[in-house]
Amino acid sequence: MTVTLADVAARAQVSPATVSRVLNGNYPVAASTRERVLRAVDELDYVLNGPASALAAATSDLVGILVNDIADPFFGIMASAIQAEIGGPGGRAGGERLAVVCNTGGSPERELTYLTLLQRQRAAAVVLTGGAVEEAPHAAAVAGKLRKLADAGTRVVLCGRPPAPDTRAVALTFDNRGGARALTDHLIGLGHRRLGYIAGPGERTTTRHRLEGHRAALAAAGIEEDPRHTVHGRYDRRSGYEATLELLRRDPSLTAIVAANDSVALGACAALRESGLRIPEDVSVAGFDDLPFSIDAVPSLTTVRLPLSEAGARAGRVAMGREEPPPGGIASVRGELMVRGSSGVPRE
Amino acid sequence: MTVTLADVAARAQVSPATVSRVLNGNYPVAASTRERVLRAVDELDYVLNGPASALAAATSDLVGILVNDIADPFFGIMASAIQAEIGGPGGRAGGERLAVVCNTGGSPERELTYLTLLQRQRAAAVVLTGGAVEEAPHAAAVAGKLRKLADAGTRVVLCGRPPAPDTRAVALTFDNRGGARALTDHLIGLGHRRLGYIAGPGERTTTRHRLEGHRAALAAAGIEEDPRHTVHGRYDRRSGYEATLELLRRDPSLTAIVAANDSVALGACAALRESGLRIPEDVSVAGFDDLPFSIDAVPSLTTVRLPLSEAGARAGRVAMGREEPPPGGIASVRGELMVRGSSGVPRE
DNA sequence: CTCCTGGTAGAAAGCGCTTGCTGCAACGCT
DNA sequence: AGCGTTGCAGCAAGCGCTTTCTACCAGGAG
DSSP states (O other): OOOHHOOOHHEEEEEHHHHHHHHTTOOOOOHHHHHHHHHHHHHHHHOOHHHHHHHHHHHSSSSEEEOOTTTHHHHHHHHHHHHHHOTTTSSSSSSSEEEEHHHHHHHHHHHHHHHHHHHHHHEEEEEEESSSBBBBHHHHHHOOOOOHHHHHTOOEEESSOOTTTTSSEEEEEEEEHHHHHHHHHHHHHHTOEEEEEEEEEEEEHHHHHHHHHHHHHHHHOOOOOGGGGEEESSSSSHHHHHHHHHHHHOOOOEEEEEEESSSHHHHHHHHHHTOOOOOTTTEEEEEEESOEEEGGGGOOOBBOOOHHHHHHHHHHHHHTOSOOOOOEEEEEEEEEEOOOOTTTOOOO | OOOOOHHHHHTTSSSSSHHHHHTTTTOOOOOOHHHHHHHHHHHOOOOOHHHHHHHHHOSSSSEEEEOOOTEEETHHHHHHHHHHOOOOOSSSSSOOOOEEEEEOTTTTTHHHHHHHHHHHTTTTTEEEEOOBBHHHHHHHHHHHHHHHHTTOOOOOEESSHHHHHHHOOOOEEEEEHHHHHHHHHHHHHOOOEEEEEEETTTTTTHHHHHHHHHHHHHTTTTTTOGGGEEEEESSSSHHHHHHHHHHHHHTTOOOEESSSSHHHHHHHHHHHTTTTTTTTTEEEEOOBOOOGGGSSSSSBBBBBOOOHHHHHHHHHHHHTTSSOGOOOOOOEEEEEEEOOOTTTOOOO
């Protein structure tokens, strides 16, 4: 039923070996022969059998991209950039690779299972994006998998994710701590003293790093930290909305709210507005990531811009072996403070 | 180096066939034997070789999801929903399938190449999302591929995409025309007579359908169409911004702007605001899709809600053969008009 | 005119898994 | 007791491709 290499070979009057070589182009084949083969391929509408090829060659052209939440533009933008470099079809690289993005939904188990699935497929490379879960057993399990993948020849790259020790994985990490520090410094510089902080899920590295940066800024300014001023939630709008109401309940005198990311910040804005508070006159708001919609918020969001596309592209190139990994396999990518309309001098 | 089925078999003192059957669970194996095998698998840390298995079984557990732009939440949300149903790891289905999303970037060639790649991998199913390109040769090429995929046993589902005749592909189509009609009807009902329309790229089905709905509403209200009132652009914020300035230049007396989608609408809002026009007092704005951020716009966006998640989930189930396809293989999914703050009675 | 070399093509041995078929106990029936 | 069942396990033949090794053909050198 389906056309095989042998069929093409028969039609072109050559051996299967020759057809394979023409298709892979890694062995000298006379021009006339090549042409004949190519014609046969065309006439028969032959499509290579990926699994068979992967089995025989012991490698596949699959590249996995793991993301925590594909519905979140943060990951969408990164995935898009990574994938553009991987090649996928149309990428600049000649070798067509199937860049596939896998949605872990932030679940450690899923992450592991996807890694296994990718290992099973003998993926050529794997890029893990976004923060990791810090729970020890899981971190160890992931590290183990990554090590095995690397052993099997799969290139592993972490993008926007902290380095994984002892894994030979290249890490392009975002300087969340530094970005958060700069952001809160900015707010403090404006005169704010009572700042609420809406953090992400407690077990994620991203959450911890941003929170640490925030606290470092407070400490540096001699502002004592009030435990009531920090609330944990998810990385979404809804969470920001609810957390803001909670913060306001705990301390109505807050003059600024720092959110874990832009989506959360948007939710915070909505909650403030509904509470009759003006932004930034009554309360300043700050986000993180600088996703495209942040500039359209009213007022536009003060935030920390993360070079998602650039980092993704670089990760993609490294994964393809088209760019040298950074020295030591680790690079820290800095964010840039974007001061916009949502932050201002506090009232009183 | 790597552990194979045979190694596991040796360790468990059974034949490779038995190990395979334990792993696939589609053949009776005595409990004691099964347990022994499972233990060996565990001890050896065995990982099935996907390609080999796919080759032997002539099917793989790959499911492809094609999207036009993975950085766009419209697709992210759908992909997420589809994938949750496909299973991926953690899905409700037992059989672990690797749901992979492929980013075509809206390019017809890439779409085709991805389809070939998926065909090459002998994918179990393929879900194509979003509008299609209408150019005849390309449409034919895609239809041909889909037919071949179907012939090879791959289930093909279209989600938010018009039916592909003669392809046996199941289509869950959004009623873009109806939604657009309702939206413009709403605006006309408020008293608007001079409406600008920012359309998407001309060659996409989505663009055409939404535009048709809009025009149908105008015609029904006896409003003559002014060619100056329609501008084409891309489906992004930037495009909305520029198109709005252009519309305003062409006819400063417009009282409403209907955008191809929410992102475009956001851009339109920004342009209006910068032009010193109030929304909706001076100009009403309407979007399409009802993406999460639409409600956070100020004022919140009047738009047409498309059940992205629901449709995606359904598409995923159909792709898995877990739900009956709609009668005739085609279902039209309706949108719901969401009237919010960005639309109001025109001035004067 | 033979020998060697460089350039191509073919033969064939797998890659690791699935599965149809066969084999063989143990069992229950008449 | 004899024989058909039933339940499980193994054998072995591929699945379609890659790749090593061998074979061959020219042509130039000796």
